[in-house]
Amino acid sequence: xxxxxxxxxxxxxxxxxxxxxxxxxxxxxxxxxxxxxxxxxxxxxxxxxxxxxxxxxxxxxxxxxxxxxxxxxxxxxxxxxxxxxxxxxxxxxxxxxxxxxxxxxxxxxxxxxxxxxxxxxxxxxxxxxxxxxxxxxxxxxxxxxxxxxxxxxxxxxxxxxxxxxxxxxxxxxxxxxxxxxxxxxxxxxxxxxxxxxxxxxxxxxxxxxxxxxxxxxxxxxxxxxxxxxxxxxxxxxxxxxxxxxxxxxxxxxxxxxxxxxxxxxxxxxxxxxxxxxxxxxxxxxxxxxxxxxxxxxxxxxxxxxxxxxxxx
Amino acid sequence: xxxxxxxxxxxxxxxxxxxxxxxxxxxxxxxxxxxxxxxxxxxxxxxxxxxxxxxxxxxxxxxxxxxxxxxxxxxxxxxxxxxxxxxxxxxxxxxxxxxxxxxxxxxxxxxxxxxxxxxxxxxxxxxxxxxxxxxxxxxxxxxxxxxxxxxxxxxxxxxxxxxxxxxxxxxxxxxxxxxxxxxxxxxxxxxxxxxxxxxxxxxxxxxxxxxxxxxxxxxxxxxxxxxxxxxxxxxxxxxxxxxxxxxxxxxxxxxxxxxxxxxxxxxxxxxxxxxxxxxxxxxxxxxxxxxxxxxxxxxxxxxxxxxxxxxxxxxxxxxxxxxxxxxxxxxxxxxxxxxxxxxxxxxxxxxxxxxxxxxxxxxxxxxxxxxxxxxxxxxxxxxxxxxxxxxxxxxxxxxxxxxxxxxxxxxxxxxxxxxxxxxxxxxxxxxxxxxxxxxxxxxxxxxxxxxxxxxxxxxxxxxxxxxxxxxx
Numbered sequence: 001x002x003x004x005x006x007x008x009x010x011x012x013x014x015x016x017x018x019x020x021x022x023x024x025x026x027x028x029x030x031x032x033x034x035x036x037x038x039x040x041x042x043x044x045x046x047x048x049x050x051x052x053x054x055x056x057x058x059x060x061x062x063x064x065x066x067x068x069x070x071x072x073x074x075x076x077x078x079x080x081x082x083x084x085x086x087x088x089x090x091x092x093x094x095x096x097x098x099x100x101x102x103x104x105x106x107x108x109x110x111x112x113x114x115x116x117x118x119x120x121x122x123x124x125x126x127x128x129x130x131x132x133x134x135x136x137x138x139x140x141x142x143x144x145x146x147x148x149x150x151x152x153x154x155x156x157x158x159x160x161x162x163x164x165x166x167x168x169x170x171x172x173x174x175x176x177x178x179x180x181x182x183x184x185x186x187x188x189x190x191x192x193x194x195x196x197x198x199x200x201x202x203x204x205x206x207x208x209x210x211x212x213x214x215x216x217x218x219x220x221x222x223x224x225x226x227x228x229x230x231x232x233x234x235x236x237x238x239x240x241x242x243x244x245x246x247x248x249x250x251x252x253x254x255x256x257x258x259x260x261x262x263x264x265x266x267x268x269x270x271x272x273x274x275x276x277x278x279x280x281x282x283x284x285x286x287x288x289x290x291x292x293x294x295x296x297x298x299x300x301x302x303x304x305x306x307x308x309x310x311x312x
Numbered sequence: 313x314x315x316x317x318x319x320x321x322x323x324x325x326x327x328x329x330x331x332x333x334x335x336x337x338x339x340x341x342x343x344x345x346x347x348x349x350x351x352x353x354x355x356x357x358x359x360x361x362x363x364x365x366x367x368x369x370x371x372x373x374x375x376x377x378x379x380x381x382x383x384x385x386x387x388x389x390x391x392x393x394x395x396x397x398x399x400x401x402x403x404x405x406x407x408x409x410x411x412x413x414x415x416x417x418x419x420x421x422x423x424x425x426x427x428x429x430x431x432x433x434x435x436x437x438x439x440x441x442x443x444x445x446x447x448x449x450x451x452x453x454x455x456x457x458x459x460x461x462x463x464x465x466x467x468x469x470x471x472x473x474x475x476x477x478x479x480x481x482x483x484x485x486x487x488x489x490x491x492x493x494x495x496x497x498x499x500x501x502x503x504x505x506x507x508x509x510x511x512x513x514x515x516x517x518x519x520x521x522x523x524x525x526x527x528x529x530x531x532x533x534x535x536x537x538x539x540x541x542x543x544x545x546x547x548x549x550x551x552x553x554x555x556x557x558x559x560x561x562x563x564x565x566x567x568x569x570x571x572x573x574x575x576x577x578x579x580x581x582x583x584x585x586x587x588x589x590x591x592x593x594x595x596x597x598x599x600x601x602x603x604x605x606x607x608x609x610x611x612x613x614x615x616x617x618x619x620x621x622x623x624x625x626x627x628x629x630x631x632x633x634x635x636x637x638x639x640x641x642x643x644x645x646x647x648x649x650x651x652x653x654x655x656x657x658x659x660x661x662x663x664x665x666x667x668x669x670x671x672x673x674x675x676x677x678x679x680x681x682x683x684x685x686x687x688x689x690x691x692x693x694x695x696x697x698x699x700x701x702x703x704x705x706x707x708x709x710x711x712x713x714x715x716x717x718x719x720x721x722x723x724x725x726x727x728x729x730x731x732x733x734x735x736x737x738x739x740x741x742x743x744x745x746x747x748x749x750x751x752x753x754x755x756x757x758x759x760x761x762x763x764x765x766x767x768x769x770x771x772x773x774x775x776x777x778x779x780x781x782x783x784x
Contacts, residue, residue, distance in 0.1 A: 066584005077573030255604035
């Protein structure tokens with residue numbers, strides 16, 4: 001007898017199982033009916049499968065294909081379900097659990113197997129072991145280095161945008177925007193010239209009613225005619241474009257998490273999860289009546305980050 | 313008689329020793345209970361995900377290269393879109409059976425995560441995580457995270473307006489990680505949003521890294537299950553030392569394959585009839601546009617809701633900023649999932665129960681655990697509701713502010729109420745002694761030697777001591 005044979009016969013012994021339940025031979029009336037139902041279900045599955053061929057070669061149709069797939073799989077499933085419930089000779093079986101643990105002796109044997117042949121170095125606090133750990137750590141860190149190639153160093157990039165003093169204000173088609181081009185109570189998404197569509201530079205130019213802004217004088221200096229105010233369009237909460245403007249209450253609403261900003265009061269948040277106002281873009285007008293920036297935004301745009309308030 | 317089958321069996325057995333191994337496997341006993349099928353639904357959704365996913369991979373282009381859309385969908389013809397979006401449009405409108413595969417894949421993802429969550433609830437409320445199954449609990453939690461990661465990365469691949477906004481919010485969340493947030497974000501996204509590398513990176517995560525980990529952990533999850541044998545509910549003849557059920561072959565195999573076919577049928581039906589993620593309606597991602605109302609897939613809903621409920625508190629400490637996003641999107645999930653992960657050890661600290669358990673608890677018999685579980689589910693459910701606050705505002709014709717205020721208060725009150733009600737119901741049920749497992753197990757009718765009949769009532773066996781001698 002080979003080793004494997006012994007193991008095999010041992011395994012047959014090991015699964016001590018007790019069986020309960022009927023052991024039927026020959027079909028009962030109920031089983032005959034079950035067999036018929038299963039056969040019908042399989043027949044339906046076959047028809048649906050053939051139907052799929054027809055539909056596919058006829059050009060395909062999503063809804064019909066979905067239904068036919070469902071019928072084919074479903075019919076197959078129904079047949080197997082009926083078979084499992086009515087046609088199998090399955091019995092309830094009691095199987096004993098065996099001890100999961102190998103016990104102290106088993107663990108000791110494993111310990112011995114691990115240490116027996118590795119020589120006298122293991123177990124002493126040898127220099128070699130310390131160096132082994134050191135070499136592993138050094139190698140591990142060196143292997144991690146290429147991760148740094150995945151992205152540029154953040155540097156200053158989150159604190160600046162392409163807006164600079166004298167940059168013309170353009171719309172998303174890169175067309176310059178003039179004073180009074182946007183009607184009163186209207187608003188427009190604007191960018192610096194040459195950067196139309198640029199994510200971090202997007203700003204909302206809002207033409208507010210005269211005298212409705214309550215800004216400190218140094219902020220009013222960036223509002224041509226006291227009516228053309230511009231704020232960053234990136235929500236200071238989670239960075240969605242603040243795309244909704246309620247002219248009657250002069251409030252901006254972020255559609256993602258419903259933060260609301262008071263346009264008349266420096267776009268300070270007054271409801272919702274945002275904590276900081278939308279940074280203001282200081283504007284002016286050039287000789288041709290085109291709006292220009294007087295500089296970058298009044299604060300870093302978009303969601304907060306760790307060193308946003310540290311000098312660059 | 314030496315048929316081909318017999319010769320094949322012999323060939324394999326002589327080289328691999330398969331006969332005894334296969335016999336032992338086929339005769340393995342699994343307990344029967346509908347709630348043990350929840351994990352199987354997750355497994356079978358995964359099967360559908362793999363097949364439909366491989367199909368989609370053959371057509372999808374993970375690139376943000378700008379192209380002009382010239383496919384059959386008229387409203388977008390001539391628009392500049394990314395190659396990723398263009399390829400998803402092609403799958404949806406030009407590849408035969410492509411839309412069915414895409415929609416089935418998306419539905420399967422929703423069902424996959426849902427069945428994992430329900431399976432997790434079953435394991436939690438019945439105490440199946442107790443010794444010796446703590447390791448498999450951890451594997452299961454890992455699978456939940458991987459499923460969420462797979463869901464989110466897959467959802468973002470079409471590069472449409474809705475998923476682009478989701479990615480934008482995820483970017484804000486990683487930026488809010490204290491100290492290292494900016495670096496982590498730049499390494500992950502490849503630079504300031506919307507950096508061009510992100511779509512191809514998401515693709516590698518979605519089709520390679522995460523699936524490899526997922527399949528590895530699924531293997532471990534099942535291997536540990538086989539090794540430790542399944543738990544069972546208390547009942548007639550069931551003890552801590554045995555498993556009462558049906559063998560893997562034939563009954564469990566028939567039932568499981570049948571379930572696989574049903575799951576596939578339902579997913580195909582949904583994929584064919586129920587439109588999901590119609591990216592052509594959202595349009596391609598444009599960084600300065602946004603759609604409203606905007607809801608993510610259901611399993612991210614709680615996180616989006618948490619962001620909507622969050623307090624507008626940012627902190628500046630020594631000149632450094634902690635974002636208001638930190639509390640709801642990093643601290644809260646960190647604590648909640650931390651408690652969930654460590655639950656087997658947290659509970660043990662209080663119960664001091666170090667014994668092995670193979671018989672499951674009925675939820676009513678552990679009212680504190682059941683109460684804590686329903687309180688936790690309530691927290692997630694309220695956040696999930698808040699994720700649709702704009703929709704509720706429109707439906708109920710109340711300002712969205714009111715919806716948010718009500719849910720903010722509910723977040724404080726409702727978990728406590730849920731705990732108390734659950735506790736009270738559990739206690740009440742326990743007092744009624746309505747125990748399905750202990751109801752009279754029935755009678756055995758047997759023919760006696762003299763031709764008469766006798767009935768033997770089957771008493772429910774409660775203790776090991778009563779059962780052991782009979783079983784041995």
